[in-house]
Amino acid sequence: MKDQVAAHTDDPLRLDRQVCFPLYAATNLINRLYTPVLRSLGITYPQYLVLLVLWEEEPQTVGALGTRLFLDSGTLTPLLKRMESNGLLDRRRDSADERRVLITLTDKGRALREAALHVPGTMSRGYDTQGLEELRERVTALVAILAQHDGRERLEGGA
Known part of the structure; x- marks a missing residue:
């Protein structure tokens, strides 16, 4: 009986019915794809994200970086x-x-920007740029919805 429920395509607990799973899988795959490109620069994907924010504007406070990257200080500080x-x-x-x-960049951190200019083009090579832009906009909208929900949960004392 349980197998019949799990096999039913309308079962809300099927992995392929979850919104969270393709996002989780995409995040893992993005990390894997960026790793060899960023390795040549001597940085990890999370470090790249920090650098992107600092290349836009510095100095940044740890709190502002955390807000921008959706990272708590316990994750961000060791990074x-x-x-x-x-x-x-x-x-x-x-x-x-x-x-x-x-947080401010050193000369080495600022110089790395020039070396990283190829990263976006390398990562998007072979993909429809208009499709990628539309996807980025949709995912950005999803992040805004989730962040708003997360903020409400924190205010209400929830998880």
């Missing part, structure tokens, strides 16, 4: 420490507010 030890960025307390930590 930033590794990047600092690799000479890509500096972390220092904000003199105006000692509770805040400011």
